[in-house]
Each structure stands twice: as C-alpha cells, then as structure tokens.
Amino acid sequence: MKSPGNRFDRMLYLGVPDSKEAQTDVVCALTRKFRLHPMLSLPQVVSKCPFNFTGADFYALCSDAMLVAMSRQAEQIDKMIGELIPPPAFLVSLSHNAALLNQAQPSAHPYPITPHYYLSEMALERDVQVLVTQHDFDLALSQLKPSVTESEMQHYAHIEKLFSSDAASRMRADVE
Helix, strand or coil: CCCCCCCCCCCCCCCCCCCHHHHHHHHHHHCCCCCECCCCCHHHHHHCCCCCCCHHHHHHHHHHHHHHHHHHHHHHHHHHHHHHCCCHHHHHHHHHCHHHHHHCCCCCCCCCCCHHHHHHHHCCHHHHCCCECHHHHHHHHHHCCCCCCHHHHHHHHHHHHHHHHHHHHHHHHHHC
C-alpha cells in the first residue's frame, strides 16, 4: 500500500541577502537574544562578510561568535578560580608547621574549588554574563568559509532567471 506523498509543483528560490542592509537585518535577527558588548557594531561585522554568505552562513557566524565568547568567559572563570586556590607549597608548609595550622582560619569553601561550586555558590552575575564582542565575531569570521561559491551563485542566478522567465511566459499564456 502506498502512502500519500507530498507533491511539489512550485519552486521557490530564496536568494542570499543581496545588500549590506539585508545582511545586517539577518545578523540582528540571529543575535536578538545575545548579550552584545556596547562597543560591538553589527554593521561593521557585516561589512567584512562577502555577498555569497547564505542565511546558514550567517547562522554559523553568529553561533561561532557566541561559542568564542563563551570559551573566553570560561577561561576567565578558570583564572578566577585559580586565584582563589592557595598554592600547593602553602598547603604543604601549613601541614608541616603545627603552629601555623592552629592559627590558620578554616576556609568557608571546599578545597579544591571546582568550577561547578564556584558558579553555583560564589560567582556574581557579572562573572557569568557572556558579552559577545567585535573580536569574537572577527575570530569566528576568520574561520568561516561560505557554503556557496561565487560560481555556484552565478549558476543559481541563471536558474532563477530561466524559471522566472518561464513562469512569466506561462502566466501570459494563461491570461490569453
């Protein structure tokens, strides 16, 4: 028994954003839930993007920029945790010197402080805020390759022209 299938008798061509304004609109839409650094200029980011970037390419750019920002923030948190942990030499000298051990204040935090503990018990709001910067976008853009080449863009434009002229001819024939 055959299951009913979908029939597509129309082709819809969605081209790539063909102006910097259209590209900026796409990037703005993709980053609407991001926390963007106040000095970040999305039009400046877009000015570095080629015209053969598709919507998927812009999605990858924004996602990669967020990933870069999150990695940077994670490194900063690791650095803060590292500054909270007493150096091992200090701990060794404490264990060998009973007088110092008696004078040492007990820590309110477990040793070693883990990232999970730091984030759930010690971190401030500013410690966990991820702000995407111009540099994050620049790094992401430097590693991104367009998914459609210039020659493929020309091929798609040719196909679009053929189909749009064919559709216009059929519409004229229907009217007559």
